[in-house]
Amino acid sequence: MRSAVYVRKSIKRIRTTTRDNIPKMPFGQVWSGGLALDFNISTEMDAYREAVCSQLVCHTNELKKILKIISTALTIEHKIKHRRTPSKLEVGPDAREEYLTADLVIVLPLIVLSYKNFQEKIPNGESVPHPCKPNYVWQGVGHKNHLGGGDRNPFGIDFAQNGYRWTQELCNKDSDGDGRTNGEELGDPRCVWNEGEAPDVIVGLSHPAVPMTSPGPCGMGLRSCNNIIGLWAVGFQGECFHDQAGFLMGKDAKAYKRVAMQFHWNNPLMKNDYYDGSGLRLHLTKNKRTHNAGVLMVGQNYLQLTPGQDKIEVMGRCTSEMSKLRLTGPVHFTRALNHMHYLGRQMRMEHYRNGVKLRDLTFDEVYSYDSPVIYDYQEAIEFQRGDEVRTTCVFKTKERGLTVFQGDATSDEMCFGFLTYHPAENIQSPWCTEWRGIDPATFYYKTVIQNCPFKDFMNMTHPDTQRLHTRVLSHCSHLGLCLKECISMVRELRANHPCLQGDIHEYLRERARNGGMETIQLALFFSSIDSCNTEIAKLDCPVINNTPDPTSASCMINLSPLLILLVALHFFVKA
Numbered sequence: 001m002r003s004a005v006y007v008r009k010s011i012k013r014i015r016t017t018t019r020d021n022i023p024k025m026p027f028g029q030v031w032s033g034g035l036a037l038d039f040n041i042s043t044e045m046d047a048y049r050e051a052v053c054s055q056l057v058c059h060t061n062e063l064k065k066i067l068k069i070i071s072t073a074l075t076i077e078h079k080i081k082h083r084r085t086p087s088k089l090e091v092g093p094d095a096r097e098e099y100l101t102a103d104l105v106i107v108l109p110l111i112v113l114s115y116k117n118f119q120e121k122i123p124n125g126e127s128v129p130h131p132c133k134p135n136y137v138w139q140g141v142g143h144k145n146h147l148g149g150g151d152r153n154p155f156g157i158d159f160a161q162n163g164y165r166w167t168q169e170l171c172n173k174d175s176d177g178d179g180r181t182n183g184e185e186l187g188d189p190r191c192v193w194n195e196g197e198a199p200d201v202i203v204g205l206s207h208p209a210v211p212m213t214s215p216g217p218c219g220m221g222l223r224s225c226n227n228i229i230g231l232w233a234v235g236f237q238g239e240c241f242h243d244q245a246g247f248l249m250g251k252d253a254k255a256y257k258r259v260a261m262q263f264h265w266n267n268p269l270m271k272n273d274y275y276d277g278s279g280l281r282l283h284l285t286k287n288k289r290t291h292n293a294g295v296l297m298v299g300q301n302y303l304q305l306t307p308g309q310d311k312i313e314v315m316g317r318c319t320s321e322m323s324k325l326r327l328t329g330p331v332h333f334t335r336a337l338n339h340m341h342y343l344g345r346q347m348r349m350e351h352y353r354n355g356v357k358l359r360d361l362t363f364d365e366v367y368s369y370d371s372p373v374i375y376d377y378q379e380a381i382e383f384q385r386g387d388e389v390r391t392t393c394v395f396k397t398k399e400r401g402l403t404v405f406q407g408d409a410t411s412d413e414m415c416f417g418f419l420t421y422h423p424a425e426n427i428q429s430p431w432c433t434e435w436r437g438i439d440p441a442t443f444y445y446k447t448v449i450q451n452c453p454f455k456d457f458m459n460m461t462h463p464d465t466q467r468l469h470t471r472v473l474s475h476c477s478h479l480g481l482c483l484k485e486c487i488s489m490v491r492e493l494r495a496n497h498p499c500l501q502g503d504i505h506e507y508l509r510e511r512a513r514n515g516g517m518e519t520i521q522l523a524l525f526f527s528s529i530d531s532c533n534t535e536i537a538k539l540d541c542p543v544i545n546n547t548p549d550p551t552s553a554s555c556m557i558n559l560s561p562l563l564i565l566l567v568a569l570h571f572f573v574k575a
Contacts, residue, residue, distance in 0.1 A: 118142065122159070122166050123188040123199035127444070131210045138207055155182065155209035166193065172253065178211035179258045189254075190425075200428045202444040225260040227430055228295040230280060231337065231418060235371045242334035242380065245293040245422035249284060254292070266409040293334075294424035298349065299391045299416035301435045303406035305343065309397045314415050318389040318432035322439045326429050332380035335420035336362045341410045342369050346394040349417045353387050361389065362417065369410070383421070389432070391417045435510075436503040451498035454508065460521050468497075469525055476528040487532045487539075500529070 119125030122141065130136035130146055140148025142156025152160060155175040162170045171183035171191035183191045185208045187201035204226030206212060212225075229247045230239060241247075248255040267274060300316025338347040349361040362375050383389075393415035397404060404413050421427070429441065438449065447455045456462045460469070472493075476486035494500050499508060512522040 118159075118164065121164060121195055123183075123186045123193040124202060124205055125186075127202070127205060128186065128207055129205055131207050131212070141208070153209035155207075158182075166195065176207075176209050176211040180206070180212075181253075182208040198445060203429050203431065203441060225258075227256075227424075228297065228418070229256065229259065229293075230282075231295075232280065233339070233372055234369065236374075239335075239374075241289075241293060241420070242376075242422070244289055244380070245291040245334060245420075246285075246289040248288070248292050249282075264408050264410075266411060268409075268411060291422035292424040293420060293422050294331075294427055294430055296331075296419045296421055296427060297416055297431045297433060298389045298419065299339075299414075299433050300393070301406060301433050301440070303404070303413050303415060305395050305397050305400075305404040305413060307397050307400040307402055307404070309395075311345075312395045312397060314393045314395065316391045316393075316415055316434045318391075318434075319439070320386045320388050322432050322441070323383075323387055323389075324385050325439075325441060325445075326427055326432055327383075327385040328428065329426040330382055330384045331421040331423065331426045332382055333361065333419050333421050334377050334380050336375040336377075337372060337418045338362050338364050338367065339372070339414055339416045339418065340367060340369065340393055340395070341413050343395045343397055343400070343404060343413050344369060344393060344415075345396050347415075347417075348392045349419075350390045350392070351381070351383070351387065352390060353384065361419070367394075380422075389417070389419070391415060435507060438503050438507055450502050450504040452501075452504045452508075454499060454504060457499045457508065458511070458522060469521065472525060472528050476531050478524050478528040478531065480527075480531055482532040482535050486528075487535055490529055490532055491536060491540075493529070 119139075119141065125141060126137070128138045128141050130138045136146075138146045140146060142152050142159050143149060144151050144153045153175075154177075158170060158173055158175045166188075168191045171188055171193075172181050174181050181189070181191075183189050183193075185206040187193075187199040187205050190200060193199050232238075250257075261280065263276070263278065265276070296318075298316065298318045300314055303314060305312050305314075336349060338349065340347055344367045346365060347367050348363045351358045351361050359381070361381070362373075364373055395404075395413060404411075406413060406415075416433070431441075433440075442449055443454070447453060453464075456464055459465055471489070475483065475489045477483055499505060508522070509526055512526055
């Protein structure tokens with residue numbers, strides 16, 4: 001951010017021209033906010049500019065290495081301080097600063113403009129994930145440098161040779177040789193996308209120039225493998241698919257060519273002498289079934305189960321809106337399976353149409369993790385666009401002393417249902433799960449959720465966001481100290497700002513906690529907002545018999561259980 005501010009201040013000291021009389025420059029014309037900057041830079045200066053450019057590209061996301069940029073810039077300053085003024089550049093009393101800032105003004109836009117226009121020419125060009133950094137985006141998809149610029153990677157070479165156009169030929173090509181076409185990796189598996197349209201698939205993307213062939217750290221598998229073709233858990237004997245559907249393997253363009261096996265091990269004692277010989281046997285046939293099969297995952301991604309409870313009920317919905325987004329036509333369910341862990345007691349999946357319940361898809365009145373029940377439908381159940389699946393999980397935490405969250409280990413919990421269906425082609429994204437009351441997929445095609453303009457809220461350069469952050473940071477401390485002027489301002493913001501209310505508020509906080517460098521400012525904002533939580537709770541929590549009611553809505557806003565406990569202790573001591 002400091003670089004951007006410095007550039008804006010520097011522009012004011014540079015002479016402006018009109019669009020009509022801008023001379024041509026060796027490296028093209030650079031515009032910034034309507035200001036035309038015209039330079040005639042020598043070859044020597046170009047070399048220095050490239051040195052600064054290299055530092056900026058390599059270290060933009062590493063704040064502590066910004067010092068290297070400054071060091072490079074000072075070296076440039078020293079070498080050019082005695083040179084003549086460049087053509088058509090009016091220099092003020094401090095010639096060295098004018099040379100330096102003028103050149104940096106050119107460097108920054110060049111980095112930004114070098115790839116942005118190409119992102120729109122490929123499907124999901126602005127959302128291609130960094131394969132080695134979770135929650136990061138590979139901005140320059142066609143370049144080896146993830147920020148763009150410099151040498152092209154294999155996909156960039158193919159893209160350039162194809163005239164910088166997305167065609168069926170480029171879509172069906174496998175630039176990185178990992179067994180998945182460029183279209184499959186970028187969300188256009190059918191190779192039907194045209195510039196300006198919404199892609200078929202918006203989740204489970206992978207990089208078309210980075211082959212997914214290397215072992216990785218423990219986690220939830222590879223981004224490039226995002227379709228479930230088989231499941232096994234304790235108590236399963238195996239799976240036999242419906243006689244009208246199967247999973248296509250082989251050389252066909254739509255066939256699976258590689259599979260990844262994902263294991264969930266739980267080793268709470270951290271023993272290092274355990275061995276596992278698990279595996280799966282796949283039975284193949286040359287007699288192709290009528291339909292290609294798929295597995296749809298439904299349920300709830302967010303779990304926070306309070307300890308010591310006899311019954312906790314959680315629901316996750318694949319809503320009518322969500323199914324319209326994912327389905328291109330009707331599908332038919334042939335099998336269903338409930339999945340929780342050892343705290344699960346009862347689970348049900350229900351099928352709704354137009355708000356009316358049609359049937360139970362599953363109902364485990366007494367759920368057992370070790371004895372899963374498979375529901376087979378010999379007569380397939382039709383599921384239409386706009387239909388809804390409601391998944392309800394019941395947990396018992398009576399014997400637990402700590403809060404239990406959603407997670408992979410059997411000591412964590414899950415609330416998911418798996419539905420085998422056909423034809424696979426009629427569902428673009430085989431996940432239809434909620435995060436609390438939010439469909440995560442809506443973040444790809446909406447700008448407002450629950451009245452919150454979340455994209456503007458997370459854009460640190462948006463004027464409204466800048467004003468909000470300036471206001472909060474000038475009234476509140478992010479170091480945990482509660483300032484008097486912060487209390488009234490935060491109460492007013494929480495009462496009126498839609499992004500500080502409801503599920504969207506909690507989701508944005510989750511993004512701030514788990515994001516990368518781009519969410520540091522958002523985390524700083526929330527830590528400032530939270531600096532007076534205890535003091536606000538003392539004012540807002542209703543008091544009955546000198547004891548606060550921590551279950552009230554006003555008391556629960558942004559408070560952790562620890563803060564609620566502190567508030568209760570305050571009233572107890574005061575009494």
